[in-house]
Amino acid sequence: MQPYTPGEQAAPGKTIKLNTNENPYPPPKAVVEAIQHAATGAINRYPDPVATSFRRAAANALGLPGPEWILAGNGSDEILTMLVRGFVGEGQRLRLPYPSYILYRTLADIQGADWEQVAFEDGWQLPAAFGKTENDVRLVFLPNPNSPSGTVVPPAEIEQLASTMTCPLVVDEAYADFAEANCLDLVQKHENILVTRTLSKSYGLAGIRFGFLVAQPQVITELAKIKDSYNCDMISIAAATAAMGSQEWLAEVVAKMNATRSRLSERLATLGFNVTPSQANFVWCQHPSGDHQGMYDFLKKNQILVRYMKFPEWGDGLRISVGTDDQIDACLMMLENYLKKNA
Amino acid sequence: MQPYTPGEQAAPGKTIKLNTNENPYPPPKAVVEAIQHAATGAINRYPDPVATSFRRAAANALGLPGPEWILAGNGSDEILTMLVRGFVGEGQRLRLPYPSYILYRTLADIQGADWEQVAFEDGWQLPAAFGKTENDVRLVFLPNPNSPSGTVVPPAEIEQLASTMTCPLVVDEAYADFAEANCLDLVQKHENILVTRTLSKSYGLAGIRFGFLVAQPQVITELAKIKDSYNCDMISIAAATAAMGSQEWLAEVVAKMNATRSRLSERLATLGFNVTPSQANFVWCQHPSGDHQGMYDFLKKNQILVRYMKFPEWGDGLRISVGTDDQIDACLMMLENYLKKNA
Structure with a gap:
């Protein structure tokens, strides 16, 4: 039997973790x-x-x-x-x-x-x-x-x-x-x-x-x-x-993360991705180049973890968790660099 | 299906809990x-x-x-x-x-x-x-x-x-x-x-x-x-x-509890119980009167919880967790009172 493989863990502080849909903010x-x-x-x-x-x-x-x-x-x-x-x-x-x-x-x-x-x-x-x-x-x-x-x-x-x-x-x-x-x-x-x-x-x-x-x-x-x-x-x-x-805290954090989600979705679209409209704290996106594995590897080499997911007979893509605005900016910049290099 | 029934819980501070083999001392x-x-x-x-x-x-x-x-x-x-x-x-x-x-x-x-x-x-x-x-x-x-x-x-x-x-x-x-x-x-x-x-x-x-x-x-x-x-x-x-x-802490606490266990066992024997020599943090005892349910009820009425256990086709008895010396003294005193009243 193959066990379920949870998302990769990384030493905190070093890597930007956008792969397991954790909340980037500290709890109440x-x-x-x-x-x-x-x-x-x-x-x-x-x-x-x-x-x-x-x-x-x-x-x-x-x-x-x-x-x-x-x-x-x-x-x-x-x-x-x-x-x-x-x-x-x-x-x-x-x-x-x-x-x-x-x-x-x-x-x-x-x-x-x-x-x-x-x-x-x-x-x-x-x-x-x-x-x-x-x-x-x-x-x-x-x-x-x-x-x-x-x-x-x-x-x-x-x-x-x-x-x-x-x-x-x-x-x-x-x-x-x-x-x-x-x-x-x-x-x-x-x-x-x-x-x-x-x-x-x-x-x-x-x-x-x-x-x-x-x-x-x-x-x-x-x-x-x-x-x-x-x-x-x-x-x-x-x-x-x-x-x-802590329902007030929850409402504030969710509003903040949903705003970041909108920005992430829009900028991914600008980079040419097909972005599925999300109601969660992550965004699913697919690029016409199909080079999702290459993007994942490049991001990982640059200490940004996202989730590369491949579904047999269906397709693959990247699932990117909603992090802080800074984390998302770093991820988008790296994706932009990669796409320019491989254009 | 009958679910497993864990030992009774009580509001802390009010009841002396000698029924679920917890450690009476705070952790390290x-x-x-x-x-x-x-x-x-x-x-x-x-x-x-x-x-x-x-x-x-x-x-x-x-x-x-x-x-x-x-x-x-x-x-x-x-x-x-x-x-x-x-x-x-x-x-x-x-x-x-x-x-x-x-x-x-x-x-x-x-x-x-x-x-x-x-x-x-x-x-x-x-x-x-x-x-x-x-x-x-x-x-x-x-x-x-x-x-x-x-x-x-x-x-x-x-x-x-x-x-x-x-x-x-x-x-x-x-x-x-x-x-x-x-x-x-x-x-x-x-x-x-x-x-x-x-x-x-x-x-x-x-x-x-x-x-x-x-x-x-x-x-x-x-x-x-x-x-x-x-x-x-x-x-x-x-x-x-x-x-x-915290192995030093452990050795000290175990030594203290085992000493209390010895005292509990000896005093139960003095009260007429058949006491099984224990290597755990509880003692199993049976009284020739067979009135274990009565003892359990009396202790409970006096805010001391022990475990009354009945094993079909085998017998019943009391399982008493090793508490602090004060808790064990209180339990022994109540058992003595009960035995005197019902002698």
Whole structure:
């Protein structure tokens, strides 16, 4: 079995990391203070097994009826693993769109399950076939915004697709804070629509590993049975609780990053790239020259990491995370240099 | 499916918690400082996916050949889950001794696997049958020291049992720092002997969720493929690294707790209990009256939590964690009161 390969890591300070969609800005001060305060607390005791303080804060911040609609996890990675373990048995099948987030396939492989891909149509829309599930399809994943495209399937279309499914639809909203729409309202209307979120992107907390699931309470109760007893540690619970209480900070950082995203998209277009309009904190772009591997290598040699992605029978391109304006300027300058040299 | 029920949690400061084998003492100062320092670091970036700093420090502290002998996990719970997922398929089987740690059974249930128990013999020794595995037994768990007994199967006997097994033997050494012997040396001699450790007990870090596996490098490599990409967060990696560098602190705390354990054992015997000689940070005791449930209820009413455990077709008793001397005195006084009232 081939394991999932996460994005490259680099020594901080040396390399400009625009490859794993981290937030370039430090997290809210309240988070740092919460961690430092928690460090002096009862860390010799087991943490709250169900992260009550976080779930209350998250329900409040997201306008959900209550904490019983939320399951906290050690990163949304753990939530995705729980979902596969809970819904997909050995030999059963999960479905995902294509091109999309390949981790879902790895999770199926680990589980001894199968997976199938349904291709996006032109314009990153989904065909009705995506919602037509047969018996052996037990779970459907839809990243929304999608990666690598950064595009969004409108909630109304997702509702329609889910209505024809015989299994749960997991809408992976890792990047939803950067988008114009999300599916939280749909969760309250439909038992088979589940939403996952992470604090790694918009909240700037990739280092603490915290994600969560939003689903109807009876779904949360069943899934909680298969999690490790104490899956979230007391420090990260304190940090995540403080993060959910920092909605003003979130709005400011998202506005700033979305402005940088617009500038990045426009300047990439000026350099001749085909740029997919993004609602996430990254931009997917393809150059008519097709020399994406060369650009990736050149950037890397100059200590700028972006993601080169190749999808068999579909194509390749660069996925560039939204960094600070300075980081993006450095990346654009290098791309311009490369294109001039190779014109 | 019935989920695993962890020990009761209580509001700190009010209740004397002697029920989940936590360390009653705060962790080393170096750990608190490491957390506070890490909080000001790059927590917007993903952590080291393989916890290199921790694995180096652990290999050094434990006298292992190198970090490639160690896999870090989000608590040893996550390590145990990985082992079951890695070695036991649906319909296959794991083996554990009886009476022992029932979480293994829950992990089998979650996996859709079966489990079987082999009873300890008198004196908490294991029969040769424990080492006779058939084809469908794919993994054997042995907590050593065992819970609830606190007893240890000598490494030489474990080596003998493992030599007749056709599958891996996981020696769960959650409590080994309190014991006279452990199986780390055996791991270097036998590919099918794996050891799990936790920082929740001896290091006083139940709140941060950190455990690890010690196994031959080729075993570590395979198991690492099924873990979540970033399973340990950067704060807990920093804390765990500092903990492994605090071996003097560890020796002092273990000596202090083992002295309290001796006193607890002797005084329980004076009160008429049959006390199993323990090499862990808890003591298993049974009273000739058989009124363990009554004692548990009385202690709980007086804000002292111990663990009442009942093993079908075997018996029941109380498992009392080693707290501070004051906490143990309070518990013993209450037990004495109860026994006098009900004499």
